[in-house]
Amino acid sequence: MKQKLVIIGNGMAPGRMLENLLEAAPDAYEVTIFNAEPRVNYDRIMLSPVLSGEKTFEEIVIHGDGWYIKHGITLYKGCKIKTIDRAAKTVTSDTGIVESYDKLVIATGSVPFIIPVPGNDMAGVLTYRDLDDVNAMMIAAKSRGNAVVIGGGLLGLEAAAGLAEQGMKVTVIHIMPTLMERQLDPAAGHLLKKAVEERGITVLNGANTKAILGSSRVEGVELADGTIVPADIIVMAVGIRPNAVLGKESGLEVKRGIVVDDQMRTSDPDVFALGECAEHRGMVYGLVAPLYEMAGILAKTLAAEPAAYAGSVTATKLKVTGINLFSAGDFAEGEDREEIVLRDARQGIYKRLVLKNNRIVGAVLYGETSDGAWFFDMLKRSVDISEMRDTLIFGQSYQGGTPLDPTAAVAALPDDAEICGCNGICKGKITGAIEKLGLKNVDDVRSHTKASASCGSCTGLVEQLLKVKLGDAFNPTAIQPMCGCTELGHDDVRRLIVAKSIKSIPALMQELNWKTSCGCAKCRPALNYYLLATWPGDYVDDSQSRFINERVHANIQKDGTYSVVPRMWGGVTSAKELRAIADAVDKFAIPSVKCTGGQRIDLLGVKKDDLPAVWSDLNAAGMVSGHAYGKALRTVKTCVGTDWCRFGTQDSTGLGIKLEKFMWGAWTPAKVKMAVSGCPRNCAEATCKDVGVICVDSGYEIHFAGAAGLDIKGTEVLGHVKTEEEAIEVIAALVQLYREQGRYLERIYKWAKRVGSTSIKAAVLEDATKRKALYERFVFAQSFSQKDPWEERARGVAAHEFRPMANLTFKQAAE
Amino acid sequence: MSDTWIDIGGVDEIPQKGSRVVKTTSGDVAVFRTVNDEVFALRDRCPHKGGPLSQGIVHGTSVTCPLHNWVIGLDSGSAQGQDKGCTRRFPVKVEAGRIYLDVALALPRVA
Structure with missing residues (x-):
């Protein structure tokens, strides 16, 4: 008999806890989740890239709908638990759902702190906590108006950078004399301020908010010194508090957060607390690494394995593109503490180590952060540094005589050194996976180990590990650039087109520092495609950047x-x-x-x-x-199906025609060939096409990623659907995903190999919401692309292409 | 020799980063217009396999042949990079937005 496990909250901590629990004890519990947010689990630390436009929500989803279905988990979205009855062991939601539990996990996270000033509840006052906040900010940013961010800490600065990237005029109001004063001393805070101001953001330090002004919605902020800063939106990013309300109301022991022991158990043995709402040994945490550690402990506890949480030392990074900042540990000054500081203001480099008893207890790196992992590792392991004290601040490369190159530095790290702080992945796990699974690149490592899959700031370290393991076989710089005109790879360019709202090839070459005046025959067709696929209806096709065909x-x-x-x-x-x-x-x-x-x-x-x-x-x-x-939909090959064939199971010809009429005209990264066979005898040879359909009695088997050209490869099965309509929706979603992710000239089978078929299946088959969204984006793009180019040219469009400029053969005859 | 310059059309009749063909008795001449509005003329045959250079993608002061991606310098007529070969250049000049081709070379006189 399965026990009933109820989880309140669906953030990153319970998501990770469930992953671990499903691995350790897959059949132990019947799981029900109540999520006050109306959506699935997503990577909250990636909200800043979503705000700045570098990523979409779909890209930061951790568990899509399909994941919950696959594991038989009931997820109530947009459903807030109002009361816990610990005597009856039930929870009740605001929508009246009553669910009983054997074990209960409270993972309600935290709430943003709203400063108590007049006007703080007016329309236009936002916090920076979840996707609703980000959506609200992005809508407000469309006005290109004024934004005020209150709070100059990590979160505030990320919000400010994102809003500035979206085109708003941003002012950061910070009560302390320098930015991020908890991590940086005044000099480093000044460097950071300069970098922030270079992005066009105004920083007001030592500014105390007195009131929020406006009548129906916010119009500005009044400071204590009487200054008035105009604002169309105000983002409060002054801090968070554990959301322990449910714990308190149900009579659990609550101090700052819900008090838990080393097994994450609250004062009630059947109730656990996890994540930002929990208080452990007097500490509450707001960073992802400790939350994931707690998640691992709780999963073991629930699986009846011994485990104890001993608290975490935390490290953090500022996720603002172009500003490198790393901080870890504790920076408070004290009698027994010493500091080593290296400062080069002109190069914008600042490094500070806080020592206690010859051991690192805190580290701040600004401008140059590559030694972050090394310092953090010594901090966590409490390594005695007296031997290398003289050169410690210069980093790992300067220990032991000749300077090491960065790769050797990474090679020298011990196996238990943490590489990915977000996911708690250590070096040994990554190198082991590279060896065992034959991983070849960063994407492989991401999909198999999760390292560098969250905030991505350890990507450089992962690359170096690949280099250590694979030697010259791994050379990211040799394969990555699109062509000789740039250092950027295809994926970077696509990302930056979105992030910077680039809408023409000349603008792109200007913004992304192209090395040539107008590109080359390799990059121009690719850029033209990327812009066309990103901005349907908006981008003006550049025919001079297309191949003659x-x-x-x-x-x-x-x-x-x-x-x-x-x-x-x-x-x-x-x-x-x-x-x-x-x-x-x-x-x-x-x-x-x-x-x-x-x-x-x-x-x-x-x-x-x-x-x-x-x-x-x-x-x-x-x-x-x-x-x-x-580079478009070429053909849909069909057999005669039920029209004529005695074996036909469905109208394969009809479906082929429908598909072709729906999808023709769509530009794609490389050519797309399709086929529909009316039965498994497969006369239309659908199983070597980019997309193929095999009709069966019960419906349609959808195949993809086949090849019969330079490479020969049978298709993979994407899935089975019952109706033609479903088949068309799935196929359109698949092609749209390919249009959005494929690199120029990369056929579907190569794209699928690179990104992994599982991720494609998850997006276009298992997750109905994603599929629908992809389908709709395809339909939208099609509304601009289904014009017959032959008809246009027969009418006289681009006539210069088909006529000589001058004919001098007559002239000579006349002479 | 000024009488051998023939007005073949306006600069704006060729798209920027594009090319048009002028037919002559000794074969097609490809006339190119770069992103900076410089004008060049080459015999419309790639030194590699005779591909029509006028159909290629024009970038900087080069054109990439549509058949096998050889890159030909517009000012020299020479293949770039590892490839070796040269195609014939023709003198062109631009005056008041009109392009003039020197037909002394393009139209060899029979008599």
């Missing part, structure tokens, strides 16, 4: 003539179409007519000047461009 909508041949392939929906044609093709072949003396592998007819050897006239004739018979020349 896509510029003139036909395939160039070795002799400079072109081939023309009209669309034949699902491979079905008619006497009328065939007659028109035959007439065009005669009229324009087209030398060769051939069937293609995708069930189409190819007219080869058409002179460029004739193209518009050929298209005009084909248009007249109802035929449009077959896009055989494009």
Whole structure:
């Protein structure tokens, strides 16, 4: 008989706890979660990149809907627990749901502190805590108005940077004389202030908020000295308090947070508290690493394994692109403490170590943070540093004579040194996975170990570990840049297009410091695609950045003539179409007519000047461009299905036509070929296509990631659906995800290998919300792309492409 | 020799980072316009396999051939990088927004 486990709260701590528990004791509990937020579990520490536009919400989801279904967990979204009845062992929600428990976990997190000044409840006063806050800020930022952030700590500065990135004029109001005074001394605070101000953010130090002004909504902030700062929104980021209300009301022992013992147990043996709402040995925590440690302990406790939490030493990083700041431990001054400080104001470098009994108890690094992990490791292990005291501040490279290069420094770390602070992943776990699983790059490490998968600031360390393990076989700088015009890789460029709202190729090259005046034949087509896919309807296609085939909508041949392939929906044609093709072949003396592998007819050897006239004739018979020349949907190959075949299980021809009519015209990173077979005999050869459908009696089996070209690879099964409508929705979502993630010229099978088929399945099949969103984005993009380019050119669009500029052959004849 | 310059059209008839073809009795000439509005003319044949350079992507003062991605310098007519080969250049000049091609070279006189 399974015990009933009820969890209040669905943040990162309970999410991690469940992962661990499912691993340790998968069948021990029937789990029910109540989440006051109306959504699944997501990576809260990545809200700043969402605010700055560098990531989307979908990218920071930890557990999608599919995960809960797979593990049989009941998740109530947008459902707040009002009362706990410890005698009856039940909880009751604001919507009236009553759930009984054997074990209860309270993980209600924390609440932002709102400063007690007049006007603090006015519309426009926001906090920075969850996705609703971020959405509210992003909507407000559209006005490009004034934002005031109250609080110059970690959270406040991240909020300020994000709002500035969104185009707002931001002022940070901080009560203390310098920024982040808990981590930085005044000199370092000054360096940070300068860096923040360089982003166009105004910083007011020593500023005390007196009142929030406005009538119906906020208009400004009045400071104690009478200064008035105009504001359209105000973000309060002055700190958080454990949210222990439920604990208190149900009579548990509560001080600052809900008091727990080393097993995370509250004063009631069947009730546990976890995360920011818990108080352990007088400490409350607001950073992710300790919360994950607690999660591990609680999972063991619930799985009846021995475990004890001994408290955490914390390290933190400021997640503002371009500002490097690392701090760990305790910086308070004391009689028994010494400091070593290195400061180079011109280079913007500041390092400070706080020592006690020859051991590091605190470390602050600003500007240059690569030794953070090394210092933090010695801090946690309480290493005696007296031997290296003279050179300690210069970092690991300067210990033991000749300076080590960064890779050697990482190689010298012990196996239990922590690399990823967010997920608590140590070096040994990463190197072990690289060896055992044959991991080749950072993405592999991310998906298998979770290292560098949260805030990403340890990516450099992970790269160095790969280098240590793989040697020259791993060379990120050799494979990453898009081309010789930039140091940036494809994924970085795509991310920055979104983050910086870049909407043209010249603007992109300016913003991202392209090394050439106008790119090259490698990057320009890629950039054109990325901009087109990111800003449908908004970006103006740059035809000069397209390869000739896509510029003139036909395939160039070795002799400079072109081939023309009209669309034949699902491979079905008619006497009328065939007659028109035959007439065009005669009229324009087209030398060769051939069937293609995708069930189409190819007219080869058409002179460029004739193209518009050929298209005009084909248009007249109802035929449009077959896009055989494009990085786009090429063909949907079909068999005759239930129309004719005695084995057919579904209308495969009909589905193929529907798919092709719905999806034609969509630009993709590389060509996309599809097929629909009416039964598992698979006459349409769907199992070697980018996307394939095998019809079966019970519905449709959707396949993807096949190849039959440079590489030969059978497809993988994406999943099974019951209806045509579902099949079309899943396929469109799949193609949209590929459009958003694929690198230019990367076919679906290579993309799937890079990002992992599991993540694709999770997004387009298991998670209905994500699928719907992808589908809708595809439909939106299609509203701009389904114009027949042949018809446009037959009408005279881009006429210069098809006519010589001048013909001097007549001139000579006249002479 | 000034009479051998022939007005072949306006600079604005060629798209920036683009090219148009001028037909002559001794073959096609590709006339290029760079991002900075410089104008160059080359024989419309790649030294590699004869691909039509006028159909390539123009970047900086180079063009990438559409057939096999050779990069040809517009000012020199020479293949860049590891590739070796050269295509013929033609003198062009721009005056008051009009492009003039020197036909003395483009149209060899028979007589």
